[in-house]
Amino acid sequence: MLNSVIVVDDEASIRSAVEQWLSLSGFSVELYARAEDCLAHLPPHFPGVIISDVRMPGIGGLQLLERLQADDPDLPVILLTGHGDVPMAVEAMRNGAYDFLEKPFTPQHLLGSLRRALEKRQLVLENRRLHEQADLKSRLETTLLGMSQGLQQLRRQVLDLASLPVNVLIRGETGSGKERVARCLHDFGPRADKPFVALNCAAIPEALFEAELFGHESGAFTGAQGKRIGKLEYANGGTVFLDEIESMPLAQQAKLLRVIQEQKLERLGANQSISVDLRIIAATKPDLLEEARAGRFREDLAYRLNVAELRLAPLRERREDIPLLFEHFASAAAEKLGRTAPPLPGAQLAQLLSHDWPGNVRELANAAERHALGLGAPNLEVAPAGQSLADQMEAFEAQCLRAALRHHKGEIKGVMEALLLPRRTLNEKMQRHGLVREDFVIRE
Structure with missing residues (x-):
């Protein structure tokens, strides 16, 4: 549970009382007499809640709220108000403030509002973390193919x-x-x-x-x-x-x-x-x-x-990646010349899957660029005897499944019809090759 709190109030007695209440309840408290100092020292993605008085010299609580909202609209801000400022505070809540407390307020009232605000902050930060992880994963998948x-x-x-x-x-x-x-x-x-x-x-x-x-x-x-x-x-x-x-x-x-x-x-x-x-x-x-x-x-x-x-x-130990990598390198090379990469005949695909690739991905990229430029297929040797026919067939089967899943955007019925496979057989083959339908679904 998050427990960081920043208190901004120009009255020393209020700061002292709030710090004592919150510290005794296990919160980590920072105190500022001026909003300008709070803004100068506030870390990015602050994992807590801001408590601020409304009326202060210089930047007031409403201006502070506006500044904070511009940087992080989800940062909870609790405003402390005098009796005459209540209508103003209600309007501030419409503009994004989490809550307001009218002075004088009880410790129980403050702690209740603060704990709810921290729970909300925790959910927001966790949601951001999950989105960032998903974004990183997606970017990495396009970098390490x-x-x-x-x-x-x-x-x-x-x-x-x-x-x-x-x-x-x-x-x-x-x-x-x-x-x-x-x-x-x-x-x-x-x-x-x-x-x-x-x-x-x-x-x-x-x-x-x-x-x-x-x-x-x-x-x-x-x-x-x-x-x-x-x-x-x-x-x-x-x-x-x-x-x-x-x-x-x-x-x-x-x-x-x-x-x-x-x-x-x-x-x-x-x-x-x-x-x-x-x-x-x-x-x-x-x-x-x-x-x-x-x-x-x-x-x-x-x-x-x-x-x-x-x-x-080495590439010879992950042959099922060869078609995807070849297609990527060929498309990139063709795009530089403003043309479309020619299709890869089945016989040449079989040759790619059979080659031992001693130069690994670098050698494959060279072969793909030659193909895209119309310079002819590279002179590839088939894999040595250690690469069995069964292994080559497994790699080819995985590529066929992957191509069908990509073409049908993960729609299983379409894949079944295209490959003439019953549902149970398709499921078994996908599981054996580590293929997951969700990886091929196009999300808007």
Whole structure:
């Protein structure tokens, strides 16, 4: 239950009495003598109730109500009035005030009105939270595409981790989308309005690594012209994405560990430490602990980076996502040229589902763009023997079900007629492939 209350009244005796009543009843109380001070210190999405006198020097209670309503129409405001102000207070309730209390009022009367207002505030904030979660989920579904169970689980993990102040290690093969996932962890979290800095550790020459990460002062080394802000300092307040972290030189691993532990860094050639607030997201192909046992990576840094781990499945392990991804990339490429992507023949779809995709999503995107541009189908090899005919048929069946559900907007009867399936068989197949009708319903 929420218990935050702000009391605004220019009379010290009223403020003192109300604070005593509310504090004894378990409420957290803030007091202001002026409405201007209340507005200056009011946090966004304040999780409580405002109690304000109507007549005050400067901004009065009605003006305060108007200002508060402009920012948050659902914020409950209880007005305290003298006898002559009752008609004015009734009009204020028509304009959005939650309640008014005529002075002198009893503690019981105040507490009753306050508790009802807080209950309403709690319902409003919970409703907002649910709407925000649904909006984030919808946005994430259009960013991390796929209907496989693995992708659905990954999206849930990303939403859970995005708001947590923990470092994350992403494991996955080349082209599996590690940077896109890192970007989602940043964009869907509280650091979204701060910098997102991506750095490929394998692409930086070892001699330049320290200056690139930590920056340098003028004259720190030969050729150091002027002061330079490093990537870590530039990302202050935001997120640093270190791709192929296993390629980082051991000497720089020790310095990165110190930054993570102390939230401070030093530029090359400087003696002064600079405080930084960073979230580190690292990506790797190999197991960092195995790299540590082989002497190629610091074990203490591996543990610091791997507070939470996300594993990205290769495309060959989620073949049911291939048609959706292919269609997305082909449509995007065609749209850039102002044309419509040509249809995908069934034989080519079967070839897509049979290919092993060693380059993962990146390779698939290239194939889709070639198809959209009319450059012909890529030369794809079928999957090795480990990909059984049964697995390929399962993936194709899932795609057919998904296409029918999308076409009929989740209307089961239409899907049954299109695929010539009885209701029970369709239900069993949808359950086996993790398909839910509601995901395909078009909501206005």
